[in-house]
Amino acid sequence: MLVALKADLRIEASEAQKGDKYICPGCGSSVVLKRGRIRIAHFSHRPPINCSWARGETIAHMNGKKMLFDSLRARNLAVEIEAVLSNLTGADRRADVLVTSPRGFRVAIEIQHSNIDLDNIFARTRSYMELGIGVVWIGMISGDLIDEAEDYGNCRLIERYQARPWERWVCNLPSSKSKGIWYLEYERARLWRGQFEKHEIDVPDSSFRDEYGEEVYVGGYTKTSKRWRELWLEGPFQLSEIRIGRDVRKAWSGDFFEYPGGVLAKLIAPSDINLR
Ligand SMILES: [Zn+2]
Structure with a gap:
């Protein structure tokens, strides 16, 4: 705290x-x-x-909050750390970092380090929408994982990443134009934008004899891993070069995921601005 x-x-x-x-x-x-x-x-x-x-807060989480807070304050933005929002849903009615744009748009930045179930992240996101506060969820990623990732120049690939359901949920939370999940690599105070892809596993050829003595061939194909995802990371971005904007998404519900509709916030990388 x-x-x-x-x-x-x-x-x-x-x-x-x-x-x-x-x-x-x-x-x-x-x-x-x-x-x-x-x-x-x-x-x-x-x-x-x-x-x-007091529950479930790690030193890494506290460091992450402080880092974001200091970086936004250095830009002379109106920013509060552990801002109390008495109308927010959930046991903890605090936003990790709350920043107000010069035009008065309030944005909550939530750094999620521990696990959170989908019902909770849904309810909290909807609660922010109802309060007229844009929310951005940021994950944390360790420097060790970044160092082990394959380096493709402007992005890195972690071939086997065990994405938790909330991370996959957050990845699809922004409107389609700004999809992705942001991660804070707190040891080096920098950000990455992640996208998940399927992780394919090779199932090698093999054969065996069935109960009638016939040879049966199996394998020789690839299948999609249920456990692993590929995590593609664009970056790194310095905290000072990231902008915050408004985003709007529609409510949606599917077999696994459900999303509330409304206004939220998005992080904008310098590369997004250059495209326009
Ligand atoms: Zn207390």
């Missing part, structure tokens, strides 16, 4: 002093400022922890 209350005012962990009294804005219990040389400064609940705001 990067923001706590000090005498009813929001204070960021990076600006907080040890020894003062801090309160969790979610549950009202007192929290402790943790600050060291390696870990990002943050607030932590004392055990036993019963607060939903």
Whole structure:
């Protein structure tokens, strides 16, 4: 957690002093400022922890939020970290980063590090739409995976990627023109835009004798893996070169995925702008 209350005012962990009294804005219990040389400064609940705001947050997630927040603030945009939105659906009524455009369009950037089920991501996305806030979901990808990927110059290929359902859902959330899922490679503070393709597996030829002694031939074809996807990553992009825009999508429902319709936000890469 990067923001706590000090005498009813929001204070960021990076600006907080040890020894003062801090309160969790979610549950009202007192929290402790943790600050060291390696870990990002943050607030932590004392055990036993019963607060939903304290659950499932990794150091990587906190680093990611802070990185995006600092980069947007450096552009003089109105931006808030862990912004409380009391009308938002879900246990945690905070947007990771909330930025307001000069024209007043509010955009929530949600960095998803842990798993989230499809019902929850759907409900939260629809809730943002109802509040008139554009949402962008960003995944996180480790530098190790990037280093192991095949380098094709302006993109990288991870041949076997175990895409979680929410990642595939997010990839198809933007309107068709701006499809894709953005990933933050937080160790190097840069972004990639991903697309999933089928991963084909070769099934080699073989033969065996059936119960009547007849030779049966199998294999010699490729099949689509259910477990793996190819992940094609365009980039890298620096945080400072990404623009944020408005996007509109239609409601849609299919066998596996269902999408709400409405206004959302999209990230715009410099290469998109050059195409126009
Ligand atoms: Zn709490």
